[in-house]
Structures are given as structure tokens and as C-alpha cells.
Amino acid sequence: MDLREGQSEIAEASLSLAERLFLTLRGEIVEGQIPAGSKISEPELARRFNASRGSLREALMRLESLGLLERRVNVGARVVDLTERGLLELYDVREALEGMACRLAALERTEEDLAALRQMLARHEQQEELQAGRAYFQPEGDFDFHFRIVQASGNDLLIDTLCNRLYYRVRMYRYQLGMASPRAKRAFHEHSHIIEAIEAGDGELAEILMRRHIRASRQNIEKKLR
Amino acid sequence: MDLREGQSEIAEASLSLAERLFLTLRGEIVEGQIPAGSKISEPELARRFNASRGSLREALMRLESLGLLERRVNVGARVVDLTERGLLELYDVREALEGMACRLAALERTEEDLAALRQMLARHEQQEELQAGRAYFQPEGDFDFHFRIVQASGNDLLIDTLCNRLYYRVRMYRYQLGMASPRAKRAFHEHSHIIEAIEAGDGELAEILMRRHIRASRQNIEKKLR
DNA sequence: TACATCAGGATTGTCGACAATCTACTGATG
DNA sequence: CATCAGTAGATTGTCGACAATCCTGATGTA
Numbered sequence: 238m239d240l241r242e243g244q245s246e247i248a249e250a251s252l253s254l255a256e257r258l259f260l261t262l263r264g265e266i267v268e269g270q271i272p273a274g275s276k277i278s279e280p281e282l283a284r285r286f287n288a289s290r291g292s293l294r295e296a297l298m299r300l301e302s303l304g305l306l307e308r309r310v311n312v313g314a315r316v317v318d319l320t321e322r323g324l325l326e327l328y329d330v331r332e333a334l335e336g337m338a339c340r341l342a343a344l345e346r347t348e349e350d351l352a353a354l355r356q357m358l359a360r361h362e363q364q365e366e367l368q369a370g371r372a373y374f375q376p377e378g379d380f381d382f383h384f385r386i387v388q389a390s391g392n393d394l395l396i397d398t399l400c401n402r403l404y405y406r407v408r409m410y411r412y413q414l415g416m417a418s419p420r421a422k423r424a425f426h427e428h429s430h431i432i433e434a435i436e437a438g439d440g441e442l443a444e445i446l447m448r449r450h451i452r453a454s455r456q457n458i459e460k461k462l463r
Numbered sequence: 464m465d466l467r468e469g470q471s472e473i474a475e476a477s478l479s480l481a482e483r484l485f486l487t488l489r490g491e492i493v494e495g496q497i498p499a500g501s502k503i504s505e506p507e508l509a510r511r512f513n514a515s516r517g518s519l520r521e522a523l524m525r526l527e528s529l530g531l532l533e534r535r536v537n538v539g540a541r542v543v544d545l546t547e548r549g550l551l552e553l554y555d556v557r558e559a560l561e562g563m564a565c566r567l568a569a570l571e572r573t574e575e576d577l578a579a580l581r582q583m584l585a586r587h588e589q590q591e592e593l594q595a596g597r598a599y600f601q602p603e604g605d606f607d608f609h610f611r612i613v614q615a616s617g618n619d620l621l622i623d624t625l626c627n628r629l630y631y632r633v634r635m636y637r638y639q640l641g642m643a644s645p646r647a648k649r650a651f652h653e654h655s656h657i658i659e660a661i662e663a664g665d666g667e668l669a670e671i672l673m674r675r676h677i678r679a680s681r682q683n684i685e686k687k688l689r
Numbered sequence: 690t691a692c693a694t695c696a697g698g699a700t701t702g703t704c705g706a707c708a709a710t711c712t713a714c715t716g717a718t719g
Numbered sequence: 720c721a722t723c724a725g726t727a728g729a730t731t732g733t734c735g736a737c738a739a740t741c742c743t744g745a746t747g748t749a
Contacts, residue, residue: 302528337559
């Protein structure tokens, strides 16, 4: 595979080589093709992508700032490993940030935001009925939901922190620990109520419901882990 | 100035050159020696520090991931500029995260944490009495307070997000927009009540008080800006 | 056997040079 | 006079090589 030739799925010409490497590696780490906890060899990866070590190192540093890699001077980089503790920490941070996002979304939402949210909800309901209980697409659907609400908050710092930083870790846990939520039906109703609160402009309620939603998901995971 | 020779205030030998550059530049950006909104010239900075462009670029990328710099491909890096909106966004994110930190600190705090918090509070009280109203050291004192509570939360992701990421932006606004809080006496009492809640192990109350504390600070700034 | 010491090999950190790209100015044209 | 194309200069992106550092395992000693 040679990213310079534009053969990659992600290789848009307008991006720098280092950025394409970053995007490719991010995907492989999130999906576990590069296993969690494994060591990264700069020369090996550079050869694999026909890139120089410099460009590769730039990509690695971006991954580090995403929290997907840990680097130590004169030692090298390792993919973070997935721990129960790390997963639970992630939930607490999401509860705080997405709760706030939900509050802000209720106050700042535009008509477009509302239309998109309603449409998404309808689509999810349809999918749910079709698949009655199997909840196959739910993970990505749940992701859409949270993603869109954060976008609607209008707070760029919040959006960046969640969507460009934390969510890749969330997806990494989902892919690799296979946490396809078995709470499909219940989650759908919670989503529905949250959107109602946002529509009503009730920031306080929207925040409470979102926090409860995330905490329920966390408790569900916690129970599963024992 | 040549960071390789160890003449810098920050030049600990165990760090890589790129890391020392990063620390130095971070300080200069936070304190405004490199003005907000100004363009960064890689060749110029590299000459100034007697470093190669490669090492400097590594430092710049870390600054970007801190949100202190914005880079665009084939164009270069600029220091972020300080806007009213950005400041208010920062407050909302802090309210969410530090509220959660406070809740967790109330549940997870160790005896050492409590001792440190009490001692810090006593020191601040003393300083406040000494300076009666002038509130000169309050900004750094306030910083200590928030910093320590976040540490006591025990959530590494939360700690990293606040202490290694957001707080540098906070300090940048404080230095350059000169937001020495005029709420010294009132802030002290709020701090005091928050620590009481943490001591009592009342996570819910601790979170509410911290959020109110930060929101009051935000409203104070908002009023000032008009 | 357990522990410390010390090469050998490999990996990371740093550098200077070349290629690709953008910016600003000059000049031509409607 | 305004607008646009083109060129010159400077800046960023990328690369390969050298130096500094670390890890592994082999050797020797208590």
C-alpha cells in the first residue's frame, strides 16, 4: 500500500501525506487491526506505507494527542490498551460533556438541527421495528444520535473535545470489546425523550435525561463486566 | 537562546529537544510574548532556538493538539486568537468537567487529598486577610484550587483533559485579557463550601456547588465584557 | 543459581537538503 | 481604473542519513 499514490480509501489529494497516514492508522487502531497494547515500530510502518519516518512520526504524534497512542522518549510508541477502568472513566467524562452539550443544544438549536434530529429518530425507529430486538445497527445509530446532539450544542470547544478526541476512544472500545448495546428498545425511548426536551428548549431537563441515559449505559456495561 | 545547551529555565536534560521547545513556546504563547493571532514562521523560530525545523515542527504540532495553535496545510501555523466566544465556551466546558471532577473527588478522595485541600484553603485565607481586597494572588490561588480538586477526582482522562489541555487556554485568557478575579472574598467562601462537601463525601452537592462557582465566575466575566 | 556488567543490534532523536505549494508583486489587458 | 495572469520569492512538506539512546542477551562473578 502506498498512500502517496492515492490508492487508499482515505487518500484525498488535498491532504498531506502525514495526515493521510494519520487517518489510516487511526482507523486501524480503532478497529483493532493494529492490536491494543502493541508496540509501534517506526521503520516497519514507514516501509509498509512507502513513507519516510518523518511523515510517519508526524502521524504518530497526532495519534498520541488523540490518546490512541502513548509515546515515551527514546523508547517508542505503544497503542493504548483497553482497560475496564479506562472504559468507565470514558463514561464519566462523556456524562459530563454530553450532558452539557445537551443542555446547550436545547438552548441553541436551530430549526435545521431539530429537523435532522427528528428525521434521525424516525429512521432509527424504523430500523428497530425491522430488526425487532436484534439491535444490529444500534451501535452506529446510537453514535449518530450522540454525534448530532453534540453538533447542535454550537460550542466548538465541546464539539472538538468530543467528536475529534473522545469518540475515537469510544469507538475503539465498542469495536474491540464488542459492546453492541443490548438496550436497543430502551435506548430508543430515552433518545426520544431527550429530543423532546431539546425541542421544548428545556435545557435543564435535556441535560438530566442525557446524563441518566449515559449512566444507564455505563451501569449496563459495569454489570456485564462482572 | 539555545535550548540544546541547557540554558533555558525549562531545559531538563531528560527531555527531548522537541519537548523543551514545546514547553518554552507554550509558556510564551500563554503569557503573550508570542501574541495571540500572530503567524508562526518555522524558519525564524528554528533559527532563534538553534534547532532544526524538524524538531521545531514537532513542538508546533504538540501546541496544535493543545489548541494553542492552528495549522493549515501548506499555509502554516497561527496562534489562536482570544475571543469572547472562545472564553465563554471554555467556561461551559469547565463547568461540565470540573463539576464531574468535584463529584468524583467527593467519592474518591484520599486522606492526603483532604489534608492538601484543607491546607491550601488555610493558606488562601491567610493571603486574603493580608491583602484585604486587593486579591492579587487570587488568580493563581484559584488555579491551585481547581487543579487540586481535579487531581483528587482520580479519573485520569478527566485529569488529562483539564490539566494538560484546557487549563493552558484558561491561563492564556487570564494572562492576556487580565481577568484577575475581583471576586476574591466571595470565591474564597465558595471554595470553602465546596471542600466541605468533598469532605462530607457528598458528591451531588459538591458538583452543584462547583458548577455554581464556575457559572458565577462566567457571569462575572460576561458582565465585565459589556 | 542469582545478580551485575557490558557489548551488539536495533530504535529513536535530530539534522540539513530538495521538492511541492502558496503568497505577493508585477505587468498586461479589458 | 479594475481585474486577472504570470512570475519570483519564500514557506511548508518530505526525505534519507547520522548521532544518541535504549533493549537484549551473553558473560563473568559472588
